Amino acid sequence: MALALEGVTRVVRGRTHVHPTDLVLGKGTMNVLLGPTLSGKTSLMRLMAGLDRPTRGRILWDGAEVTGVPVQRRRVAMVYQQFINYPTLSVYENIASPLRLLGRSKAEIDRATRETAEMLRLTPMLDRKPLELSGGQQQRCALARALVKGAGLVLLDEPLANLDYKLREELRVEIPRIFEASGAIFVYATTEPEEALLLGGNTATLWEGRVTQFGPTAHVYRRPCDATTARVFSDPPMNFVACRKERGRVSFGAGAATATAAAGPFAAIPDGRYLAGFRPNHLDLVRRSGDALGFDCALTASEITGSETFLHARHDGEAWVGLLKGVHELGAGAAVTLWLDPAHVYLFDAGGRLAAPAAYAMAA
């Protein structure tokens, strides 16, 4: 089974919620939709589910067109950010409810319900009511209800957003396992890059109703096709600085705050102006290699997590974040030199397209 979107567009009262989108979600794949709030994740999911009809374009399911087919007649299941269960039914009845609606036999309902409950580790709670469970267990129950009927397409709309940090961590590890056991196409919307990375599979990054890139998650992370994708797929956000390539050298920043490097990794691209981007964890307080670039920055704040330090700094008017290993006690206002290995720098052209990927990402 595969789901294909062909030029799918959604316009509501003159406003485009989803720009023309082509996507093919392969059989049994995990697909992450990553983007900030209002980037079109939910709109896209509703189109996939058949809750909304695309203004233009077609939706194919295994090659057969399902564009106008309403959600009731598709094999789709959805899990929302809120824990949606029937409060008066036991966990067992909640999980069994989709099967009862389908009119399955009693024995089959019992078998499927218990199997799904086991997979989601709900067996000891089958007789309880959803509201007697913890948030994590309630969401597991909702997940079980989505999975029990063997839907071919399972849509999860920020399912962990309302959970405690540690519970989230636990379920994040479990969802790939559940997904593998189900054999369905999973589509998982999230605002958090780290969640996308942990889930693996494929990722589509979204920005203002457009899919900016779609591919294997690690590939999209390490080789973003444009500056927007790189920004969406970075937390803390990617840092940027203007740069210019001429006469075989690349100079970063403007005026007195310039750092230059031999063209080395950027030899293949023509001379001109570019935007350099790099992730916070690649900045360093010490110079680790001979060709590292040094940037003079003014520190605005530092945050210590116990094992890592976030440095908030300004370089030539740009706000940067550095994520450093270990604890570094630095006061605000301090002048520091932050070092950056050119192998970690992405160059984007004037239109924001990737001109040169970071050398380290090519090696990985």
Added chain:
Amino acid sequence: MARITLSRLAHSYLPNPADEAQFALKEMTHVWRDGGAYALLGASGCGKTTLLNIISGLLRPSQGRVLFGETDVTDLPTEARDIAQVFQFPVVYDTMTVRENLAFPLRNRGKAPGYIAARVAEIAAMIGMEAVLDRKARGLTADAKQKISLGRGMVREDVNAILFDEPLTVIDPHMKWELRTQLKALHRQFGHTMIYVTHDQTEALTFADQVVVMHDGRVVQTGTPEELFEAPAHTFVGYFIGSPGMNLLDARVEGRRAHLRGGTVELGAAYPALEGRVRIGIRPEYVALTEGPGLPVSIRRVEDVGRHRIVRAELSGAPIDIVAEEGERLPAEPRVVFAPEKINVYADDWRVEGEAA
């Protein structure tokens, strides 16, 4: 502004609690330093919201006293306590403009118009909302509304404390950075005592000078982020702080050595004979994969989180997490070594201090 003292404080939602288990908040004594930035960290249901409600005056504790400075405020209602609070969801007055929202707490206290105008301008600049001051609050995004809530919390200079109840829950990750940085800056500039309740370790650790970790109605540790990370006083802190949490391995400790099921490791200090269930705790960050000598592990899964990888492995049947560098090659026959000075020893979940060599 004032120091906040909680003296022999405890709370139960039942009128006549029979035993300790019925206390949502178990007896505690704690002093919040004047001008400190504190975080109250714990899972839902650990009692952190109960504690916050006691400080804000919404709940009267079953026992103990709450002091602001030298004044006993245990029986004072919220409005008499001179505190500010920012809630989980933005609380703004929809029909007012942003400016009126910010001025509201000052107007209600009859401050001079000149002072109000100056103060509102200052706060608006801090939260970056000067451009929308005259717009109605109703049409704004959740981010902007929460900024107004923050601003309203900050606008008074004479508050005893500002309480934050998971204020960044509804905010996008990118915006969280901005708001948190602003909060830090505001704290530095105005020096208010701030208490920040959250279940998110990153928020707690980056915000606070002192983090109070709560578990099951009890404060299990208070310390700087570094102390919580390096020397968790309780296995819960080890698990709760850090992502993934600390590895805990059953061990038999003899002096400077710990005997695990998979072999023996050196410890950073000597330990006396220990009672109860003895475990050693080691952060995944301090476990190194090697091909050289070490304890043999089998790798089950590798999760790529971008800036590093989490290796889920097994050491003689016990799960162990290892953090590996972004480009690091994983050995074919993996073994692990622990940094001895980073190993903590726990007896019945509580940390045991090693004896100086």
Added chain:
Amino acid sequence: MEKTQNNRAWFLVLPMLVIVAFSAVIPLMTVVNYSVNDTFGRNEFFWAGLEWFDETLRSERLWSALGRNALFSAIILAIEVPLGIFVALHMPKKGFWASFCLVVMALPLLVPFNVVGTIWQIFARTDIGLLGHTLWSLGIDYNYTANPLHAWLTIIVMDVWHWTSLVALLCYAALQSIPEAYYQAAKIDQASRWKVFRYIELPKMKGVLVIAILLRFMDSFMIYTEPFVVTGGGPGNSTTFLSIDLVKMAVGQFDLGPAAAFSIMYFLVILLVSWVFYTVMTNMDKEEGV
């Protein structure tokens, strides 16, 4: 949130449309037909054009009934809306007493209109009615059958008794949906009771208040049963409201043409006022949203 497009839904609505057509549209067209013709029964019609409208618009009778109706609606809105809000604000928020209050409040709404009229007609009688007799024994010369002012007061009190609950229950529902954090924030901001009402409770109630006012306006403007039972439109014509007058004209005098013209104008007045009110209120919302 956007709704799914599904054209089959129209089939489900079809039976309803048929019922509405038979119960509303067709009778309405009959009325229109009557209003432009003259008839003496036996299904014989003579074209009269706008004559009946012209006559009705000139009639003293229509204008004074309209005036009475407008005054009545204005008075009961002025009493029931603030009173309803006041009651809603003071109802307990949870527990046994909340349910108790809800049941008590709902009681008047369950009583049929003509029964309400009968209850009050008896209640206010000076010989056997509790209210009337009490007033009379207090030395007040109370007589709703003879004194127009007393008749008005009786009908207004009756309407307030009957319908304030509706406003109160609607407001109560809106108040219940305000998160506790708002009240807490207001306490911390040291907002006065009035400011809490003005900036938290009133904005939240605005939506239901628009509905409550519309319902009460339309109902009170069409009021028929209760004054008909209690006062029969008297003394004199003092409580003859539009609908009572209309029935007198159509049924009592069998002036079908003028009565039809009259009822069409009556209908248009209610439609117009409701539409203007609704549009103004929703536009105010939009402007604030900008």
